[in-house]
Amino acid sequence: MYLVTGATGNVGAEVVRALAEAGEPVRAMSRSGRAEGLPPGVAAVAGDLNRPETVREVLDGVRSLFLMPGYEGQSRILADARASGVAHVVLLSGKSAELDDDNAVTRYLRAAESQVRASGLSWTFVRPVSFMSNALALADQIRKGDEVRVPFLGVRTADISPYDIAQVAARALREAGHEGRVRTVTGPESLLPSDRVRILGEVLGRDLRTVGLTDDEARASMGAHFPAPYVDAFFRFFVDGILDESQVLPTVQEVTGAAPRTFEQWARAHMDAF
Ligand SMILES: NC(=O)c1ccc[n+]([C@@H]2O[C@H](COP(=O)([O-])OP(=O)(O)OC[C@H]3O[C@@H](n4cnc5c(N)ncnc54)[C@H](OP(=O)(O)O)[C@@H]3O)[C@@H](O)[C@H]2O)c1
Structure with a gap:
């Protein structure tokens, strides 16, 4: 039995799908325990990663665990997992965990890895760079008009699709040979924000134009969705430039045997969201 946390999210839902398609038994956990959209045969369970007592009983019979990072109950959940016979845990981390910088994001990822x-x-x-699904944050603007305002205009990143993060995670959950390994994963191409807007325009049949946000505008815009310490961390990464996500790495191809999806492929698969 596999327990997938964050199972209704971008990555977790793809991990559930990958395991179910391989014929594996899966428990899909979220706070809501929502079953809608899950593949047939997958059991939806409710559990809160900040409240370990709600996770304990769904660990029963689990061999491998896919874990979202940064929740308060993590140490206790790991101890309970060990006590109940879980053999292997695949942690969703992030590339910034490799940085020796004290900001809100590196702090929770490094703490999650240490635990x-x-x-x-x-x-x-599994340490992904920025997700292609972050482009979903542009959907409201794109529905309203052709001008798309984005932060960090000059920052090139090799974003990865949640599908490919999940393909790597599913291998690590199911197969031997991934123990004690750190898998830093990227997509197949390094793009500027304006490249992604152009590709979204092509896929949607729209003439979208990119406009850069000033740093103050970017802070205000991101501040509407993230706490201030996280916005500070994003500025450390992409304005101070301490995190380089521009490099394309061969990890997805090496681990899964398949090339990672392009941004265009991701956009075509998510057209309905725009
Ligand atoms: N976005 C990036 O560029 C990036 C880059 C590197 C690493 N990451 C890491 O990846 C994570 C995001 O992954 P994602 O995009 O798949 O997330 P997501 O789409 O936001 O989904 C989050 C999932 O976690 C569940 N969840 C939220 N709070 C929970 C709790 N207290 N207990 C149990 N489940 C909970 C949600 O369902 P319910 O709300 O129903 O519980 C949902 O299933 C980030 O949190 C970050 O740590 C992101």
Whole structure:
């Protein structure tokens, strides 16, 4: 049995699908325990990663665990997982966990990795760069008009699709040989924000124009969705330039045997969201 946390989210839903398609038994956990949209045969369960007592009973019979990072109950959940016989945990982390910088994002990712290392469980860390699904944040603007305002105009990143993060995670959950490995994963091309807007326009048949936000506008815009310490972390990464996500890495191809999806492929698969 596999337990997938964050199972209704961008990555978790793809991990559930990958395991179900491989014929594996899956429990799909979220706070809501929502079953809608899950593949046939997958059991939806409710559990809150900030409240370990709500996760304990769904660990029963689980062999491998896919874990979202940064929740308060993590140490306790890992101890309970070990006690109930879980053998392996695959942690969704992030590339910034490799940085020796004290900001809100590196702090929670590094803490999550440290707790997993200390748990006594066998583990794999999947460290993605920025997700292609972050482009969903542009959907409201795109529905309203052709001008698309974006932060960090000059920052090139090799964004990865949640599908490919999940393909790597599913391998690590199902197969031997991934124990103690850190998998830093990227997409197949390094793009500027304006490249992504252009590609979205092509896919949607629209003539979209990119306009850069000033730093103050970017802070205000991101501040509507993230707490201030997270916005500060994004500025450390992409304005101070301490995080380089521009490099294309071969990890997805090496681990899965397939090339990672392009942004255009991701956009075509998510056209309805725009
Ligand atoms: N976006 C990026 O560029 C990026 C880059 C590197 C790493 N990451 C990491 O990836 C994570 C985001 O992954 P994603 O995009 O798949 O997330 P997402 O789409 O926001 O989904 C979050 C999932 O977690 C569940 N959840 C939220 N709070 C929970 C709680 N307290 N207990 C149990 N489940 C909870 C949600 O369902 P319910 O709300 O129903 O519980 C949902 O299933 C980030 O949190 C970050 O740590 C992101």
